[in-house]
Amino acid sequence: MILTVYSFHRYSIINLFLFIFFIISFIGCSSSKRFNDEDYNYPSKSNINSPNISVLLDDNNTTQSITLESNVILYSAEKSLAIINSGNKIITKADGENIFINIGDKNFTSEYFKLGTKDKNSVIKYNDKKYRGFLKLLSDGNKILVVNELPLEDYLRGVLPLEMPIGQGDENYEALKSMAVAARTYSLSKMNKKNKTFDVYLDVRDQVYGGIEAEKEITNKLIDETAGLILTYDDNPAQVFYSASCGGHTENSRNVFGNYDIPYLQGVQDGDEPYCSIMHGFEWTEKYSTDKVLSFLLKANKINNSNYNIENINIESRFTSGRVNELKFELTSDNIDKEIIITGNNIRSIIKRENGGILKSTMFDINFDNDILEINGKGNGHGVGLCQWGAIYLSNDGRDYKEILSHYFPGTEIESINYDK
Secondary structure, X not given: OEEEHHHHHHOOOOOOOOOOOOOOOOOOOOOOOOOOHHHHOOOOOOOOOOOEEXXXXXXXXXXXXXXXXXXXXXXXXXXEEEEEOOOOEEEEEEEOOEEEEEEOOEEEEEOEEEEEOOOOOOEEEEOXXXXXXXXXXXXXXXXXXXXXXXXXXXXXXXXHHHHOOOOOOOOOHHHHHHHHHHHHHHHHHHOOOOOOOOOEEOOOOOOOOOOHHHOOHHHHHHHHHOOOEXXXXXXXXXXXXXXXXXXXXXOOHHHHHOOOOOHHHOOOEOOOOOHHHHOOOOEEEEEEEHHHHHHHHHHOOOOOOOOOEEEEEEEEEEOOOOOEEEEEEEEEEOOEEEEEEEEOOHHHHHOEOOOOOEOOOOOEEEEXXXXXXXXXXXXXXXXXXXXXXXXXXXXXXXXXXXXXXXXXXXOOEEEEEEOOO
């Protein structure tokens, strides 16, 4: 079945923010296709006619100064306004619902502006990074939004190398193809939001995006090989999630995101010995003093002061996957007992890691002794959908991308979306 962009939009599904990226790769054996010199010298094809996606690059400034390193055209919402030569400086300022631009002795005001070239392979530099497509400048109250608008397939070129390890040979080949299909499906769903100024963030709130400098020739090749392929269920685009390492069992989406009882996201066992155990740091430990635990509870508004003693901490219940469902804290203060239960994925955002980041996973055991809470866990991420390191293992084991996606999204199909319709 061929899906059009418009039929895809009719069946859009709410996507949630995700958070994940990884840089470690490993060497393994595989019966998959072997990379060769031609693969690594593969030129990026930018002539695939995919719709544009808008990526938020910056939203932290009330004024913005951009120095151009190449000649570009300044476009308003209605028309092209001027050719700006390399070396010129553009000063922008939010002006209510409009944006104000100053270039030398010339001033312009519009709903938004674009900077780019007439060439469809336009490349523009912002904050020392090169991006394909256009820069779009618009106002959001008193802030300036800097948005990279570019074809979806080109966007994926700057995503895939940052969202999954490439590997040293061909060991990750089919895993990368499965990730390309998943990332494309996710992106298209985000592109159909209504009344928005951009589609996706450039970080783990959506997918990590690094522009041209992040691109690799081999992942450009993989993206072209899978161009237009998305996951569907009952002929509708599937809802896609992925994380680094599921810890041995993926999770039911309802247990993480709530009210999402999706047939193909019920959770699957990921091998008798977890496929994703090949990930560096698969097993991990965090230790906390009682004072630190109380500070977590205070910051989460679970208690209104830190004048408590922690009598006990225990796991009350687990999901079928083995992840913690309920983590209970038994506290006392002035002979008053208090119980606090933190549930599901909320545990990760309340109990932080030593470096301040969210807890890697809720696939863990605990030990509370001598006023020290020790958490011993497995995996990294919420665990819903595609397990990236599990996919890498399966790729090493000779599975192709279709088998990998079928394992993590059972009952789904891979279909082609026709960008030209």
